[in-house]
Amino acid sequence: MTSPPALSDIGALLCTVSILLIPLAGAGISLINTGLGRSRSASHLMLSSICIISSAALVYFVCGFSWQGYPGGPAYQFFLAGRGWNWIASGPFFLRRIDLDGSPASLAALLGIFSAGLAGLIPLGSGTDRWRLGAACASTTLLAGFTYPLFAHWVWGGGWLAQLSTVGGFGRGFVDAAGSSTIQVVGGLTALSIAWILGPRHGKYTAAGMPSAIPGHNSVLVSFGCLLALIGWTGLNSAGAVLFSGVEPGSAVRVAINTALSASSAALMAAAITRVRFGKPDASLTANGWIGGLAASSAACAFVVPAEAIVIGGIAGALVTFSVEWFELRLSIDDPSGAISAHGMAGLWGVVSVGLFGNVTQSGVSVTNAGNSGQLLAQFVGIATLIGFVLPLTYGVNWFLNRIYSQRVSSDGERQGMDLHELGAGAYPDFMTHSEEFTPHKL
Amino acid sequence: MKPFGFLLLLSGWGIVFAAVGLLATGGVRIVFLLSGFGVELIGLVLVARSHPILRGPKD
Numbered sequence: 001m002t003s004p005p006a007l008s009d010i011g012a013l014l015c016t017v018s019i020l021l022i023p024l025a026g027a028g029i030s031l032i033n034t035g036l037g038r039s040r041s042a043s044h045l046m047l048s049s050i051c052i053i054s055s056a057a058l059v060y061f062v063c064g065f066s067w068q069g070y071p072g073g074p075a076y077q078f079f080l081a082g083r084g085w086n087w088i089a090s091g092p093f094f095l096r097r098i099d100l101d102g103s104p105a106s107l108a109a110l111l112g113i114f115s116a117g118l119a120g121l122i123p124l125g126s127g128t129d130r131w132r133l134g135a136a137c138a139s140t141t142l143l144a145g146f147t148y149p150l151f152a153h154w155v156w157g158g159g160w161l162a163q164l165s166t167v168g169g170f171g172r173g174f175v176d177a178a179g180s181s182t183i184q185v186v187g188g189l190t191a192l193s194i195a196w197i198l199g200p201r202h203g204k205y206t207a208a209g210m211p212s213a214i215p216g217h218n219s220v221l222v223s224f225g226c227l228l229a230l231i232g233w234t235g236l237n238s239a240g241a242v243l244f245s246g247v248e249p250g251s252a253v254r255v256a257i258n259t260a261l262s263a264s265s266a267a268l269m270a271a272a273i274t275r276v277r278f279g280k281p282d283a284s285l286t287a288n289g290w291i292g293g294l295a296a297s298s299a300a301c302a303f304v305v306p307a308e309a310i311v312i313g314g315i316a317g318a319l320v321t322f323s324v325e326w327f328e329l330r331l332s333i334d335d336p337s338g339a340i341s342a343h344g345m346a347g348l349w350g351v352v353s354v355g356l357f358g359n360v361t362q363s364g365v366s367v368t369n370a371g372n373s374g375q376l377l378a379q380f381v382g383i384a385t386l387i388g389f390v391l392p393l394t395y396g397v398n399w400f401l402n403r404i405y406s407q408r409v410s411s412d413g414e415r416q417g418m419d420l421h422e423l424g425a426g427a428y429p430d431f432m433t434h435s436e437e438f439t440p441h442k443l
Numbered sequence: 444m445k446p447f448g449f450l451l452l453l454s455g456w457g458i459v460f461a462a463v464g465l466l467a468t469g470g471v472r473i474v475f476l477l478s479g480f481g482v483e484l485i486g487l488v489l490v491a492r493s494h495p496i497l498r499g500p501k502d
Contacts (some may be wrong), residue, residue: 080464196494289478331491377476383462384476388456388483392449 011242011249012102018239019107019253022114025232026053029121031225034290036216036284036337037128040417043427048124048136053117055137056144060116065098068112068149070105071158083167085160089153094414104243110153110401111239115183115329116144118236122187125337126195128405130414133422135407137227142397143190151390152182156244161385164378169377174382177247178240178255180299180350185386188344191335193395198408202415211328214336219283226290233294234259241302246273251302258301259294262313266293266346269317285321288338292320292346299350303358312353318347348383355379445493451486455479 007015030049034042069075069089077084091097100106120140127136132226154161154174161174176182216222236261238252247255270289272281296316297309304312321343327333332341354360357377401407413421420426458479466472 083464085464164463170463171466196490199495332494377473380476380480381459384456384459384480384483387487388459388479389454391487392452395449 006102007102007107007242008249014249014252015239015242016102017109017112018235018242019111019114021238022111022113022118022232023053024228025236026114026118026121026229028225028229028232029118029125029291031228031368032287033125033128033219033337033339035218035221035225036125036287038214038417039217039428039431040419041129042217042419042427043425044133044418044422044425045124045128047423048133049121051133051137051141052120052124055140056117058111058122058144059141060113060149061095062145063093064116064144064146064149064167065095065109065112066093066149066417068148068152069110069157070108071156071162073105073157075153075158079381085165085167086158087154087160088150089157092196094204098312107239107243108156111236112149114180115236118232119148119183119187119190120144122184122339122343123191123194125339126150126191126335127198128336129201129418130198130396130408130409131194132409135401135405138401139190139398139403139407143186143394147190147390147394147397148182148186150393151186151386154385155182155382161378161382164381168378168381169374170378170381171355171372172378173254174244174378175303175354175358175375176299176351176359176382177245177302177354178237178298180295180297180347181382181386182342183236184295184298184347185351186390188340188342188347189386189391190394190398191339192333192344193391193398194407195333195335195340197398197402200332201336204334204409205332209332211332211334216284216336219287222284222287226287229291229294230260233263233297237298237301240298246301247302254306255301255304258304258309259297261309262297262301262316263290263304264291265294265310266290266317266320269314270321273321285324285340288324288342289317289320291342292305292316295343295346296353298347300354300358302328303354305331306354308357312350312357315353316349318348319349347387351379352376361436444489448486448489448491448493452483453486455481455486457483458482478498 034045069091074090075086076088077086155160156175164170234256238255241247241255267290271281271286274285293313293316320341323345324338346441462472462475
């Protein structure tokens with residue numbers, strides 16, 4: 001396995017600045033989750049976001065990066081059909097032996113600390129109004145400490161998915177420039193697992209099994225979160241493309257343009273679809289479309305032209321809009337923030353889009369993928385790994401956690417609201433509540 | 444049904460992985476890849492159908 005070339009000073013500076021923007025994506029996702037939840041859980045959601053980011057950063061520092069590694073670093077291999085398959089890194093814990101000086105490895109570690117937290121915030125949206133704070137932190141520890149680093153190693157650390165070009169003859173190997181799979185789909189599948197394990201909120205489904213609308217409490221927070229997320233995603237995509245795909249630092253301009261265009265077309269597509277179907281544009285679905293466009297843009301942002309980014313975003317927006325409804329109506333999955341659709345489904349589409357539209361560039365060699373079925377197959381092998389391996393893994397660890405530490409709050413706590421039940425104070429203490437929703441009633 | 448669904452998910456991935464690692468380029472490998480996807484799809488359907496719905500009170 002070859003080490004990535006050292007970055008120029010300009011490249012290292014660009015990566016550092018771009019990575020430092022990523023926490024804004026986390027802030028945006030936190031605001032979206034909070035705005036789409038109930039007012040009586042708002043403070044709990046924001047505190048959970050902070051605790052999740054903190055847990056993810058600490059556990060990633062302790063063991064996450066040592067298992068994710070970087071190309072050229074120490075790793076374990078197993079041999080199949082006479083070829084070595086790199087499956088997990090074997091670096092020392094606590095970031096030891098990493099020179100924190102702007103080297104590619106140190107920048108990958110910095111990006112990982114923030115992006116593990118970003119992945120951890122995605123399930124929080126699905127567990128809104130019923131996921132206990134301690135359980136969310138424990139689940140994030142498992143995600144950032146093992147699930148995320150393992151898959152990130154396979155894609156970004158020189159693992160077997162990245163090696164598919166040499167060991168399997170698949171295009172340039174599995175390609176994901178900035179985390180459509182490693183961050184968004186892994187987070188989305190964890191969100192799906194959490195939604196399944198927790199079950200829907202009380203009152204979400206009627207006796208006949210029909211879903212009831214539980215609208216978010218603050219669409220302004222949601223919209224502001226979308227705008228913050230754009231800034232964070234621009235940094236994430238730029239840094240990821242330079243660090244993990246070897247594109248020139250100057251390509252950051254193209255990456256930023258593609259990111260903005262993808263989000264824009266996704267949001268407008270979602271607004272148009274909801275306008276046609278419901279008579280008026282739906283704010284929450286449009287916000288979900290925007291996030292879906294960002295999530296889908298990450299994989300191919302460095303390898304497509306702006307017109308293709310618009311197409312990728314438009315399809316992501318449509319996909320998210322129908323997917324949210326499908327999960328709620330057909331599968332009876334209560335996902336208050338639409339995280340499974342906006343991150344998981346759109347992320348999967350982003351992975352496919354690399355095979356359909358991408359001109360993958362590595363080490364200065366451009367390969368046009370038009371008609372290159374090998375690259376598309378590599379992307380599908382990655383998707384099969386996400387659904388066939390990562391989903392059972394993340395469900396299994398969260399199921400086990402639920403057996404020893406119940407993840408769902410008690411019924412009384414849910415009726416009372418997570419703020420009062422777990423924190424003892426609400427987010428909006430001056431507000432009066434004029435409803436009987438706090439009155440216990442027989443279910 | 445749920446454990447069986449997850450078992451099918453893992454089995455499907457195993458088929459895909461085996462096809463990538465053991466089979467040379469060609470139609471057979473693509474058939475195995477598609478078969479693996481199919482097994483994963485069945486597993487996904489089983490897992491999705493095995494989760495109960497928390498229904499509200501009856502009128």
